[in-house]
Every structure is written in structure tokens, then in C-alpha cells.
Amino acid sequence: MPLFYELPPNLPAEKFIAKLGQKLDLDVLSRQYSLKTYYDSFDWRLFRKGLVFEYARAKHESHWLLKALASGQLLASSACQDAPGLIRDFPPGKLRGQLESVLEMRALLAVCTIDYEAYSIALLNKDEKTVLRLKLEAYDLFNTRLSLLPIKGYDKALENFCRLAEESFALTPGFRPVMLDIIEQQGRKPKDYSSKLTVQLAPDMRADVACKYLYSSLLNTIKVNEQGVIADLDSEFLHDFRVAVRRTRAGLSQLKGVLPEEVSARFGEFFAWLGQISGPTRDLDMYLVNFENHKRSLPVAIRSDLEPLYAFIAAKKQKTHDELVKKLKSPQYLSTLSAWENFLKAPADKIASEPNARLTIKELADHRIWKVYNAVLKEADHIHSGSSAAALHRLRKTCKKLRYLMEFFQSLYPEQPVRELLKSLKEFQDILGSFQDCEVQEQTLKLFSEEMMAAHIQANTFLAMGVLIQVVDSRKSKARQAFAEKFAEFKQPKYRKLFEALFAKSLEQL
Amino acid sequence: MDPQGASSFYFRIKPKVKGGGKDLIAGKQDLDDLIKGTDFDNLDLLPADFSFRNLDLLLDDKKKPTAQLKKRLKPLADEYDWIFLDCPPNISLLSEAVFSAADALVSPIIPTTLSLRTLAQLKDFLDQRGSKQPQLLPFFSMADRRKKLHLEIMHTLTLEHPELLATVIPYASDIERMGVERKPLPAYAPKSALSKAYLALWQEILSRIG
Numbered sequence: 001m002p003l004f005y006e007l008p009p010n011l012p013a014e015k016f017i018a019k020l021g022q023k024l025d026l027d028v029l030s031r032q033y034s035l036k037t038y039y040d041s042f043d044w045r046l047f048r049k050g051l052v053f054e055y056a057r058a059k060h061e062s063h064w065l066l067k068a069l070a071s072g073q074l075l076a077s078s079a080c081q082d083a084p085g086l087i088r089d090f091p092p093g094k095l096r097g098q099l100e101s102v103l104e105m106r107a108l109l110a111v112c113t114i115d116y117e118a119y120s121i122a123l124l125n126k127d128e129k130t131v132l133r134l135k136l137e138a139y140d141l142f143n144t145r146l147s148l149l150p151i152k153g154y155d156k157a158l159e160n161f162c163r164l165a166e167e168s169f170a171l172t173p174g175f176r177p178v179m180l181d182i183i184e185q186q187g188r189k190p191k192d193y194s195s196k197l198t199v200q201l202a203p204d205m206r207a208d209v210a211c212k213y214l215y216s217s218l219l220n221t222i223k224v225n226e227q228g229v230i231a232d233l234d235s236e237f238l239h240d241f242r243v244a245v246r247r248t249r250a251g252l253s254q255l256k257g258v259l260p261e262e263v264s265a266r267f268g269e270f271f272a273w274l275g276q277i278s279g280p281t282r283d284l285d286m287y288l289v290n291f292e293n294h295k296r297s298l299p300v301a302i303r304s305d306l307e308p309l310y311a312f313i314a315a316k317k318q319k320t321h322d323e324l325v326k327k328l329k330s331p332q333y334l335s336t337l338s339a340w341e342n343f344l345k346a347p348a349d350k351i352a353s354e355p356n357a358r359l360t361i362k363e364l365a366d367h368r369i370w371k372v373y374n375a376v377l378k379e380a381d382h383i384h385s386g387s388s389a390a391a392l393h394r395l396r397k398t399c400k401k402l403r404y405l406m407e408f409f410q411s412l413y414p415e416q417p418v419r420e421l422l423k424s425l426k427e428f429q430d431i432l433g434s435f436q437d438c439e440v441q442e443q444t445l446k447l448f449s450e451e452m453m454a455a456h457i458q459a460n461t462f463l464a465m466g467v468l469i470q471v472v473d474s475r476k477s478k479a480r481q482a483f484a485e486k487f488a489e490f491k492q493p494k495y496r497k498l499f500e501a502l503f504a505k506s507l508e509q510l
Numbered sequence: 511m512d513p514q515g516a517s518s519f520y521f522r523i524k525p526k527v528k529g530g531g532k533d534l535i536a537g538k539q540d541l542d543d544l545i546k547g548t549d550f551d552n553l554d555l556l557p558a559d560f561s562f563r564n565l566d567l568l569l570d571d572k573k574k575p576t577a578q579l580k581k582r583l584k585p586l587a588d589e590y591d592w593i594f595l596d597c598p599p600n601i602s603l604l605s606e607a608v609f610s611a612a613d614a615l616v617s618p619i620i621p622t623t624l625s626l627r628t629l630a631q632l633k634d635f636l637d638q639r640g641s642k643q644p645q646l647l648p649f650f651s652m653a654d655r656r657k658k659l660h661l662e663i664m665h666t667l668t669l670e671h672p673e674l675l676a677t678v679i680p681y682a683s684d685i686e687r688m689g690v691e692r693k694p695l696p697a698y699a700p701k702s703a704l705s706k707a708y709l710a711l712w713q714e715i716l717s718r719i720g
Binding site: 153 | 547549554
């Protein structure tokens with residue numbers, strides 16, 4: 001049986017109730033002014049998983065409600081006082097569990113708010129027993145929503161009502177959260193932000209035009225994340241901001257001879273600076289986000305001893321974040337970013353002056369990807385069990401360059417093989433990333449302990465940190481041992497042939 | 511459990527169960543399918559049926575008669591936090607089945623000489639069950655503090671039976687209106703002393719059963 005209906009625009013709630021009252025015994029239990037705010041993460045994680053999360057407020061009660069987007073089914077709810085924020089602030093329970101698994105480290109942000117009149121109605125039988133409850137939500141600008149709340153053991157009443165709704169009132173069953181109407185009216189669409197790079201390029205585009213297009217998309221990501229970084233809403237704003245910065249920087253250094261040299265030099269330096277000033281906050285964010293995992297890697301008896309480390313890192317992060325914010329509000333940042341935007345907005349010269357700008361983007365992409373791929377193989381071939389951490393780090397950076405180039409230009413190639421190659425590259429990168437992360441963690445934990453000594457932290461915390469360093473060190477060794485195997489997988493002939501087939505074609509033309 | 515269906519009447523639910531007590535005890539009907547929602551959130555009711563007057567006989571026909579009720583109730587454990595069994599005030603096979611199924615036995619005691627005997631009998635009977643007995647939680651109900659006898663009995667009994675709950679439900683005419691209003695007391699007299707006494711009783715029961 002359907003449980004949701006939408007009333008047509010010419011049938012206001014009051015009129016519907018009056019007409020219904022002529023056909024059925026009913027009792028209007030309450031009518032109250034209410035407010036509803038929809039929440040999701042910045043990147044629409046709930047919506048993408050088919051969920052909607054509401055914060056419904058009336059005079060005497062407020063509720064958090066998690067519903068299925070397609071069916072409207074209530075999955076979890078909780079009475080509450082406060083607007084939601086970070087998941088770790090929610091009381092433990094079903095609702096938190098469900099949200100946590102989808103949102104991870106992302107904060108809940110208000111998507112839109114709307115006010116409405118909420119009617120609660122009971123349909124009665126001849127004993128004046130409630131056999132079905134109705135909830136009407138009457139909005140000023142959108143159709144009234146009708147929800148049916150069946151009473152256990154009174155299925156017949158539900159069936160009869162549905163028949164009446166559809167036959168006498170011509171109501172159409174279906175659930176459509178009013179959020180969709182609101183954001184549509186605002187000219188927005190759900191899922192209007194994703195951290196993934198989804199630029200569509202045409203193979204015969206001039207290289208400089210295509211690159212400007214690409215950089216504009218990355219600039220947009222930088223700009224939309226900027227306020228979230230400044231407000232420190234959650235760790236992922238800074239993450240996405242930094243990825244866009246790094247991608248831009250990699251583009252400027254990897255696609256030389258496309259933009260005028262002085263432009264590449266000036267902005268290359270700017271984005272390097274941006275990467276550098278945002279690094280410390282990101283490193284500390286990583287510790288905070290992964291803190292529970294770090295804790296779980298220790299023996300149960302000493303886990304709580306690690307807590308002072310969290311407080312220490314949180315305080316340190318606050319400081320570095322304050323410094324970052326100062327820089328993001330500085331004239332240097334604002335004017336350079338705006339200069340970059342102006343440059344990207346300006347139309348490209350009719351006749352490209354830079355040597356590589358005249359190539360088609362496909363030619364340039366083939367050439368660069370093939371070259372960097374071979375550089376990865378060459379560097380990786382030189383890695384052996386005694387190689388320094390710095391050598392592994394250099395290789396990781398080259399892999400990142402390759403990854404970024406492939407992501408920039410994936411729309412120029414058949415989807416399936418590029419996705420397969422990206423997957424194999426990602427797996428190889430993961431092992432290098434894991435090694436590098438452990439290397440950095442070991443060093444910073446040692447540095448933290450020196451600083452914490454001065455703050456007279458209890459001895460047990462240092463003991464727990466010592467154990468954590470051991471855990472990290474053993475992870476690092478495992479990553480190093482796994483290197484050869486992962487590299488062998490990455491360079492296997494199957495992938496090599498695929499790389500060659502996709503990217504080596506225009507080699508001789510250049 | 512009450513064939514006269516007082517609770518069903520108060521909640522305006524038809525006192526009829528498909529298949530009657532026979533199918534219920536035989537397990538032919540899923541208990542969950544027979545339950546009806548009341549007009550109050552999170553409160554459902556298994557209606558009474560006139561055939562429940564024969565529950566003792568029906569149980570007697572089964573193997574392990576006193577284990578039957580527990581077995582029928584078990585599937586409901588996931589859905590409900592609390593299951594209340596409204597039992598007739600006697601000690602019968604059905605009562606024994608209730609004792610087997612319940613974690614706690616909340617027993618109203620009217621402060622009269624007769625009730626004093628009943629409480630003693632009930633305790634003796636439960637003691638025979640050894641460790642398998644529900645926690646006994648007797649409380650005074652319909653107590654009239656103007657009556658000397660009530661006060662005396664309450665005083666004596668409290669000394670003899672430390673398990674008696676401290677909350678006393680006073681005699682009040684509000685409770686009799688339930689038949690007219692056909693809803694639970696707090697729904698028509700939420701601020702009455704009696705409603706408050708029942709709330710205090712529930713809090714005390716919660717604290718006792720932990």
C-alpha cells in the first residue's frame with residue numbers, strides 16, 4: 001500500500017480535510033507551524049546513497065529523521081534539541097550508526113529550510129478508535145504532502161483510505177521530498193558538487209584552450225571549498241582544496257609550452273606556495289581523523305593513555321589553521337587567485353604563440369602520459385630493498401603526476417581501459433602512499449613527543465606513543481616488502497600494452 | 511488473559527482474536543498478526559477474547575503447559591521493549607505459565623486482611639519454584655488513608671515484606687471514569703494525583719528491576 005501522496009495544487013490542505021470529513025469520521029489532533037531543514041554533506045553523500053535527512057522543528061518538539069529517498073520509509077529517528085553538525089556529536093544509537101557509515105568524516109550542512117503547517121489527523125472507526133493516522137504538510141509554494149501512518153492490525157482501514165484517495169480525490173501516490181522542489185526553485189541540482197574531476201574535452205581542441213578549461217574547473221573547486229576551509233567545517237574541504245591546488249600545479253609543470261612561460265612560472269609558484277601553507281593543517285587533520293584507528297591499533301589496556309595526544313594535536317591544528325586562514329584572507333592570496341581567474345577567463349589568442357599550444361589536446365595528452373608512464377617505470381625499476389625513503393617518495397610524486405594527467409584527459413579516451421589503468425595505478429600508488437604516510441608519522445610522532453615533554457604530559461602517554469611508533473614502523477616495513485609485488489602487477493605486459501595502445505600513438509609526430 | 515476484555519474495552523479495540531484461545535495456545539496464529547495498535551504511540555495490545563476463559567483447560571492439554579506462554583511470546587522480544595500480561599487474580603495453571611514467562615510480577619494489594627493472606631500464599635507458591643521465580647513487586651492499591659484498618663495493615667505489611675514498593679496508589683474516583691472515557695488515565699486526567707502516583711510507581715518498578 002502506498003504511504004505517501006501529493007495533493008494537486010488546486011487542493012489546499014484545509015479544503016482536503018473538509019472534504020474528507022464529509023466521507024470519514026476524523027479528528028484533527030493538531031495543527032502547528034513547523035520548520036524543516038534538510039541536511040547533507042557538502043558532497044551529497046546521503047543523497048548519493050539514497051537517503052534524506054531532515055531536522056523537523058515544531059513549538060514543543062524537534063526530531064532528526066533519516067528517510068529513504070525513493071520510498072520515504074523512515075529508517076531512523078531521534079528526538080533532539082540541537083541542529084546537527086559533526087557525527088561524533090550525535091548520541092550513540094541507530095541513527096548515528098547509519099549516518100556515520102555514509103558520512104565518515106564529513107559534516108552535515110544545511111541544504112535548505114522551509115516552513116509549513118503540519119496537521120495531524122486521526123481517522124476513527126465507529127468505536128471512535130483511531131484506525132489510521134494522517135500527516136499533512138502544507139507549504140506555501142509547493143504541493144501539500146500527505147503521509148499515512150498505519151496502525152498495526154488495521155490494514156483494512158489503510159486499504160480503504162488509499163482507494164478513497166485515488167478514486168475520489170484523484171491523488172497520485174509517491175514520495176518526493178520537498179527538498180527537491182526547493183533546490184530546483186533555487187536553480188540548484190542535487191549532487192552539484194563532487195570532488196571528482198569530470199571535465200569533458202574534445203580531442204581536437206587546441207591544447208591551450210583545453211588547458212584553460214581544465215584549470216577553470218580546478219579553480220572552481222578551489223573557490224567552492226575555500227569558505228569550508230576557513231570555517232573548518234570538516235577536514236574534507238581542505239583535502240579537496242589541496243587536491244585541486246596540486247592538480248593545477250601538476251598541470252602547470254607537466255604541460256609546459258602551452259601557456260606563456262611567465263604565466264606558468266608566476267602561478268606555478270603561487271600554487272606551490274598554497275600547497276605549502278596548507279600542508280601542516282592537512283597533516284594534523286589526518287591524525288585527528290584517523291585517531292580512533294591509531295587508538296585501536298594499540299593494546300586495549302593502554303588505549304586511553306593516548307588521549308592527551310589527541311588534545312595536543314587538536315590544539316596544534318587550531319594554531320596552524322588560524323595561520324592558514326590569515327593567509328587565505330591575505331591580499332597576496334586574494335589578488336593572485338583573482339589574477340589567475342582573469343587570465344583563465346580571457347579568450348585565448350587567435351593564433352597560439354606557445355609551441356605546444358598549437359597541438360590538439362589529444363596529441364599533447366598522449367605525449368605527456370606516455371612519457372610520464374615511462375618515467376614511472378624507470379624510477380620504479382631502480383628501487384631496491386635498500387633504497388632511501390626519499391627515492392620512494394620521488395617515485396610516489398611521479399606516480400601522482402601520471403595519475404593527474406590521466407584524470408585530466410580521461411574524457412579523450414575510451415572509458416573502460418582508462419578506468420582499468422587508473423585502478424592499477426591507484427593500487428600501486430596506495431602502497432607508496434602507505435609507506436610515505438608511515439615514514440612521516442614516525443617522524444612527526446617523535447617531534448610531537450619532544451614538544452609534549454615540555455608540556456609535562458604524563459609518562460603513560462609517551463609509552464603509548466612509543467607503542468604506536470612501533471605499530472607504524474611495522475606497517476612501513478610491510479609496505480616496503482609489498483612494493484616489488486605491487487610494482488610487478490602494475491608493470492605487467494597487459495597494462496603496458498594498454499598504455500602503449502592508448503597513449504603511444506602520436507609519439508612520432510612530436 | 512482476561513476473558514472479559516477490560517483493557518480491550520478501554521482501548522476501544524474489539525475483543526476478538528482470530529481462532530480464539532485454542533489457536534493461540536496451539537501456535538496456529540502468529541501472535542504478531544493478532545496484535546492491534548492502540549491510539550497511543552509505542553503501545554500495542556493483544557485483544558482479549560471470550561474464549562480465553564478456557565485458557566487453563568487449553569494449557570492442560572499441552573505437554574509442558576506452563577512453558578507454552580513463554581514460547582509464544584519469544585518472537586515478540588525483538589519488537590517490544592516491554593510486554594505486560596494482564597492476569598486474573600488467582601493462582602491457576604495460567605498463572606503458573608505467566609510466572610514462567612515473566613521477569614517480574616507486579617501485584618496490586620488492597621490493604622485488607624484477605625489481601626494479606628493472598629500475598630503470603632503467592633510468596634509461598636513462588637518460593638516453591640526455587641530460583642526460577644519472577645521478581646515479586648507488590649504494591650498497595652486502592653488504599654484509603656482515612657480508614658484506620660488500611661493504615662494499620664499497610665504499616666504491618668511494610669515491616670513484614672520489605673519487597674513492597676514504597677509507592678501507594680490511592681483510592682480515587684478518577685480511575686472509574688476510565689470506563690466512560692475509554693482511554694488510559696493519563697490521557698484524560700494527566701495532572702491528577704492518581705496519574706502522578708502511577709508514574710511514580712512505574713519509576714520505582716524500573717529502578718527495582720534495573
